[in-house]
Amino acid sequence: MDEVDFLVIGSGSGLDVANAANRGQSVAIVEKGTLGGTCLNRGCIPSKQLLYHADVLETIERAGEFNIEAEVTDVAFADIVREVNEDVSEDSDAIRRGLRSSSQHTLYEGEGRFVAGEGGDPSGSRTVEIVDGADEGARVRAETILVAAGTRPSIPPIEGxxxxxxxxxxxxxxxxxxxxxxxxxxxxxxxxxxxxxxxxxxxxxxxxxxxxxxxxxxxxxxxxxxxxxxxxxxxxxxxxxxxxxxxxxxxxxxxxxxxxxxxxxxxxxxxxxxxxxxxxxxxxGRTPNTDLLNVEAAGVDTDDRGFVETDEYLRTTAEGVWALGDIVGEYLLKHSANHEAQAVARNLFGEELSPVDYTAMPFAVFASPEVAGVGATEGELRTAGTEYATRTYEYDRTARGSAMHADGFLKAIIDLDGTILGCHIIGPEASDLIQEVVVAMKAGSGTVQDIRESVHIHPALSEVVQRGFSGQFTRGGHEHSH
Structure with missing residues (x-):
């Protein structure tokens, strides 16, 4: 039986916490697949690299709208996919080499499962057994464990x-x-x-x-x-x-x-x-990997969907066991997992506990058209009975949006005092445009004035945000000005 101070199950955002344990602690990482987690290997990185190629092709195919003759004579599709996956593989291998060469970290390759304590008492268990991998059979005990094992594609019960x-x-x-x-x-x-x-x-x-x-x-x-x-x-x-x-x-x-x-x-x-x-x-959708970890042996509770239950500090129901990322089911987003990793590192290695703050957590969909949003939706506010006002502004009402032949709009949602409750965008560069609203909600006073009183470059696309939060809002069919 190996013993370490800190053990992390999963090599995605959990690695950020493992790397923060730089105060002389011994650290173990358990990973059953390629290093780097879902985002690097099967999610954000390869998908967005591939999608950018699609965006380039789509731009060329639209050239005629701008009186430019352009023709695509060949697409090396296999080369595109191969290069992206080779790039991802190289990054994953670099993580493996780094962990293998580290004097502070020990990498266990295989699937980790909790082992029940003596007499089946979960409170006595801080042991993880490695199965189905290069280090199969190894057992690691730690006083502190972080569960960051992510999710996998969900397969619905469809006949056949x-x-x-x-x-x-x-x-x-x-x-x-x-x-x-x-x-x-x-x-x-x-x-x-x-x-x-x-x-x-x-x-x-x-x-x-x-x-x-x-x-x-x-x-x-x-x-x-x-x-x-x-x-x-x-x-x-x-x-x-x-x-x-x-x-x-x-x-x-x-x-x-x-x-x-x-x-x-x-x-x-x-x-x-x-x-x-x-x-x-x-x-x-996605299914949490808790069913593969035997979490009940450690006294870690899950909800009815199988996601790990945590408190506001990301502690699980088992003493000394923490969790973050997709497996906790709060937001299945890489930037949320990174944010949670920062919170866990502060709480584990800092002097005081501080709750994880999910204020103004944005999302983006890198499709065509692009979609991004932050905060409450109008439907959520209507269901909750919250008073609010909205304003919708089209891209092509700005100089840049018109030049781009952009088809899309921004929807701003505020309360009756002018505090931003949400913002939702469909159109080009939505994932970038939403960030100004995120900062206003998180770091500013969180009101429309934060955006209105900031000087915006003319004629940049950011004027969609500025003008979307300017002018008259509609409340219950009545115009409402701020």
Whole structure:
């Protein structure tokens, strides 16, 4: 049995905490897969690198709108995918080499599972056993443990799914030939981003989503606009749940029925649909890896979805065991995990405990159109009975937006005193434009004046934000000025 001061399960954002343990502690890292976690290997980094290639191609194809003749004569798709994955692999290998050469860190490669204490008492367990890996059979005991083991693609209970050769986002990011017809089950950000990628490179794309709109967690007005834009590009069946899949002669068929949603059990479309393509992508959310860790042996409680339960300091229900990242289920975003890692490091190695602050946590979807948001949606405020006012401003009302032929808008939401409650954007560079609002909400007074009174470069695209928060807001059908 090996003993260390601090043990981290997972090599994503948990590594930030492991590297912060620089006060002479011995540190162990347990990782069952490639080093660097989901973001580096199967998420943000490879997907956004690939998506930028799609953005470049889309820009060239739009050149005619600007009286520029341009023609794409060849696309080395396999080279694009191969180079991106090689780049990711090199970064992961560099992390492995760094940990292997560190005098402070010990890397255990394999799946880590908690071992119950004597007599099955979880309070006595701080031991993790390594299984199914290079270090299988090793046992490590630590006084302090951080669970940062992430999530994996969720596979819904669709009839026939186990008999079909389907893709998840992991395999889709490694395809070196775009499918002729890609069928996507799921309507969230993974479906949107990979639909954009493969659709831009020539695949026919059909998306089957349960909710009335794609991107159902986005503000309703933005989600509706996004769905309309995607329906112009692809075949979109919202309000349908995939119920059965089958495969024959290289083709995959998906059967979907109208999905009842909401308290009234309403449906979008009464008609069932059947879709056939040569590839199936299942993008139906994420499942926490707690079921692989035997967390109950350590006394770590999970919620009804399987995510680790933590307090405001990111401590679990087991003394000495902390958790962060996707596995806690607060926000399944890399920047949220990094933010949580900073909080855990402060609480573990600092003098006083301080709660993790999720104020103004933004998100972005790198599709076409791009979507970003922060704070409350109008639907959430309406449900909560909160008084608010909104203002919507179109990109093309600015000089830069007009020059770009930009199709999109910003939706600002404030309370009746002018405090920013939320902001939601659909259009070019939404992921960058939202950041000004994040800073205003987090570091400023959090009011419309923070944005209005800041000088904005003219004629930059940031004027969409400035003007979106200027002028008259609408409250309950009445104009409301600040």
């Amino acid at each position: 799914i186990d008999d079909v050769d389907y893709l998840t986002s992991t395999e889709a990011l490694q395809l070196e030939t775009p499918p002729d017809h890609l069928v996507v089950v799921g309507g969230g950000y993974i479906a949107a981003e990979l639909g954009h990628f493969f659709g831009t490179f020539g695949s026919d794309v059909t998306i089957v989503g349960r909710r009335p709109n794609l991107l159902p967690t986005a503000d309703g007005e933005v989600a509706e606009a996004f769905t309309e834009r995607y329906a112009e590009r692809f075949t979109v069946h919202t309000g349908h749940a995939a119920t059965a899949v089958s495969e024959s002669d290289g083709s995959v068929t998906v059967e979907a029925k109208p999905y009842e949603y909401g308290e009234d059990g309403g449906v979008v479309d009464e008609e069932a649909v059947t879709v056939t393509g040569d590839a199936l992508l299942v993008a139906a």
